[in-house]
Amino acid sequence: MRTRLILSFTLVVLVSIASMVLVMRQSAAGEVRLFLYGGSANLDQIKSELESYYAANGSWQGVVLPSGKGRSSGQGTGALGGQRLRLYDPDGKLVAVSNTSDQAPASLSANELAQGTRLTANAQTIGYLINAGGAGAANGQESQLIRRLNNAALSSGAIAGGVALALAFFLAYGLLRPINDLRRAALAFGSGDLAVRVPNRGYSELATLARAFNQMAEALQKAEASRRAITADIAHELRTPLAVQRANLEAMQDGVYPLTSESLQSVIEQNHLLTHLVEDLRTLALADAGQLTLDCLPTDYPALIQSIVEDFTPQCTPHGINLTFTVVPPIPTLLIDSRRVTQILHNLLSNALRHTPDNGQIELRMVSSGEQVELTVHDSGAGIPDEALPHVFERFYRADASRSRAAGGSGLGLAIARQLAEAHPCAAHEGATHKGAAHEYTDQSSTPQGSLDAANHPAGGAIFTLRLPVRQQALWPGEIAQE
Numbered sequence: 323m324r325t326r327l328i329l330s331f332t333l334v335v336l337v338s339i340a341s342m343v344l345v346m347r348q349s350a351a352g353e354v355r356l357f358l359y360g361g362s363a364n365l366d367q368i369k370s371e372l373e374s375y376y377a378a379n380g381s382w383q384g385v386v387l388p389s390g391k392g393r394s395s396g397q398g399t400g401a402l403g404g405q406r407l408r409l410y411d412p413d414g415k416l417v418a419v420s421n422t423s424d425q426a427p428a429s430l431s432a433n434e435l436a437q438g439t440r441l442t443a444n445a446q447t448i449g450y451l452i453n454a455g456g457a458g459a460a461n462g463q464e465s466q467l468i469r470r471l472n473n474a475a476l477s478s479g480a481i482a483g484g485v486a487l488a489l490a491f492f493l494a495y496g497l498l499r500p501i502n503d504l505r506r507a508a509l510a511f512g513s514g515d516l517a518v519r520v521p522n523r524g525y526s527e528l529a530t531l532a533r534a535f536n537q538m539a540e541a542l543q544k545a546e547a548s549r550r551a552i553t554a555d556i557a558h559e560l561r562t563p564l565a566v567q568r569a570n571l572e573a574m575q576d577g578v579y580p581l582t583s584e585s586l587q588s589v590i591e592q593n594h595l596l597t598h599l600v601e602d603l604r605t606l607a608l609a610d611a612g613q614l615t616l617d618c619l620p621t622d623y624p625a626l627i628q629s630i631v632e633d634f635t636p637q638c639t640p641h642g643i644n645l646t647f648t649v650v651p652p653i654p655t656l657l658i659d660s661r662r663v664t665q666i667l668h669n670l671l672s673n674a675l676r677h678t679p680d681n682g683q684i685e686l687r688m689v690s691s692g693e694q695v696e697l698t699v700h701d702s703g704a705g706i707p708d709e710a711l712p713h714v715f716e717r718f719y720r721a722d723a724s725r726s727r728a729a730g731g732s733g734l735g736l737a738i739a740r741q742l743a744e745a746h747p748c749a750a751h752e753g754a755t756h757k758g759a760a761h762e763y764t765d766q767s768s769t770p771q772g773s774l775d776a777a778n779h780p781a782g783g784a785i786f787t788l789r790l791p792v793r794q795q796a797l798w799p800g801e802i803a804q805e
Contacts, residue, residue, distance in 0.1 A: 330493045338486040345478035366718045369439055371453055372409070377443045377658070382411060387420040392454050406454035410435060412447045424454070502529040502550070503533060519616075552717055563592040602702040603732040606717065609741035616659040616745055623656045623695060623790070624649045624688060627701075631686065634660045642681040650689040657793040667714065669735035669785050670699045677703035677784065693770050693792055702786040703805045705778040715740045739774055739788075746772035 358362040368388060375385055377446040385408045407420035414430045430452070438452040503520050510518040516539060570579065570589050579585040629648045637643045675685050682702040689696050706714060713719045718733035772790045779785040 330497065334486050334489050334493070337489060338482040341482040341485050342478045345481055346474060365439065365451070365453065368407070369441060371445055373441050373448070376441070376448045378640070382409065382449065384415045385409065385418050387418050389420055394491065408438075408452040408454055410438070410450045410452060412449060414450075417449065426454070481549065497528075497715075500526075500532060504528070504532060507539075509668060511539060516546055548717075554651040556718075560596065560599070563595045567592045589612075595707065601740055605738050606734065606741060609745065614741070614745050616655050616660050616662060618747075620655050621658050621660050621663075623658070623738050626660055627667065627686065627688065627697065628665065630664060630671070634671050638684070639674060641675075641678075643675070643678055644682075645684045645686075647686040648688070650687070653688060653690050653695060654792050656695060656790055658746060658790055663790070666739045666742050666788060667699075669739040673786075674703070674736060674784075675700055677701060679703065689790070694789045695792060696770075697788045697790075698785055699788070700779050700783055702783045705782060706776060706784045708778075711778070715774075736774075736776075742787055743772040743774040743790070747793075748755070 372385070376382065376597070387409055406426075407422045408424070408426045409417040409419070410430055414432065414435055416426055416428050419426050430450075435450045435452075438450040440447055441449045441451060500521075500523060507518045507520045519536050519539060522532050522536065523529055539754050570585070570592075573579040574581050601679050605614070628647060631645060635645055671684070674706055678684055678701045685698075685700045687698050689701070710719075715736050718738045770789075770791050772788075774789075775787045777785055777787070
């Protein structure tokens with residue numbers, strides 16, 4: 323923007339100066355030429371006529387010089403623009419003058435004659451034609467010259483000013499139009515119209531600002547829509563277990579249900595659901611605020627996953643689901659928060675169990691790619707609908723909208739799992755140096771970030787891929803640095 327303004331005003335100044343100089347030069351040159359040399363274009367013709375006159379008469383007897391009255395307009399030899407012509411013979415004696423009021427000297431020296439135009443006939447000098455200039459102050463032509471130059475200056479100034487104003491108008495219009503668009507959009511945006519957008523024209527700084535404004539407006543509009551949807555979803559999720567609790571408590575209060583441990587069990591179950599939902603929301607809020615703490619320790623990753631698989635096996639057996647875990651060695655020791663990683667796996671396996679039919683298969687496979695360790699969870703279910711695939715990690719999203727919370731979960735599990743995966747490595751949250759139980763390690767800024775992705779497997783079913791970063795050059799207890 324600053325560069326464009328500087329260039330714009332520079333252009334106005336340069337064009338104005340160039341216009342003034344051009345007009346002044348043409349006008350002044352013409353006026354000065356007329357004043358100093360008016361009629362000089364006819365001197366050659368006068369010289370030729372005088373030489374012809376002398377050749378025909380043999381002397382200057384009876385010669386008459388043109389009077390030169392009036393302003394030069396190209397009308398014959400008399401158009402001398404007020405010039406005073408003097409004719410001298412070869413000896414320097416005055417022969418004739420063009421203006422009878424001219425007080426010409428009766429004779430001139432050889433040096434003074436040399437300043438004039440030599441007249442010749444038959445290769446002999448027959449005289450000298452002296453141009454003594456304009457009548458000057460006597461005829462008031464000096465004041466005329468000044469007046470003409472002033473008029474020329476006023477004309478050139480008016481022309482330059484007009485050109486400068488026209489350029490300034492068009493440049494100002496072009497520069498201020500996007501600013502006005504942005505101002506109107508900002509006012510509308512400030513009044514609550516999040517759908518307003520700024521026209522995007524070109525690739526200038528203002529166009530970049532307009533694109534940034536539009537991106538900000540779109541992000542805030544999506545955030546506002548997401549906030550409203552989440553608020554509605556939270557209200558819905560809380561209302562159902564609260565309604566069940568209230569109905570059971572009122573039934574026990576009215577004597578419909580006896581006040582026994584069995585009748586209180588449904589109330590306790592609903593309370594557990596509420597507690598779980600509130601804890602999920604708290605985890606997401608901490609992750610969004612960047613305050614999710616990780617207790618990172620050197621961890622045997624395959625052993626941790628194996629223990630989780632063993633915990634889920636009893637849930638798979640009644641449905642005939644085969645849960646397997648394969649490790650492709652070598653797998654390095656990871657610096658992770660085992661409690662948070664366990665939470666990720668619980669969400670992934672719970673999701674897989676809900677969507678795997680009886681007598682199906684859930685396969686876990688772990689392999690190291692150098693900078694990351696990749697763990698895949700593949701089920702033999704129907705897979706994820708294509709239209710639902712981009713949204714599976716959104717909060718409160720369920721591919722099957724008809725599922726209840728009890729059957730389909732809260733819709734927060736996968737969102738939490740991704741947040742926890744992306745919270746690794748610990749350096750992003752804990753600082754450059756982390757201390758745990760009897761150990762200390764140093765993070766490397768080049769460590770890649772953890773991630774969690776979802777896709778449909780070519781062989782059928784859904785596959786979730788969890789990638790956790792491998793520590794780089796960190797010393798733990800029991801390790802010896804190599805010199």
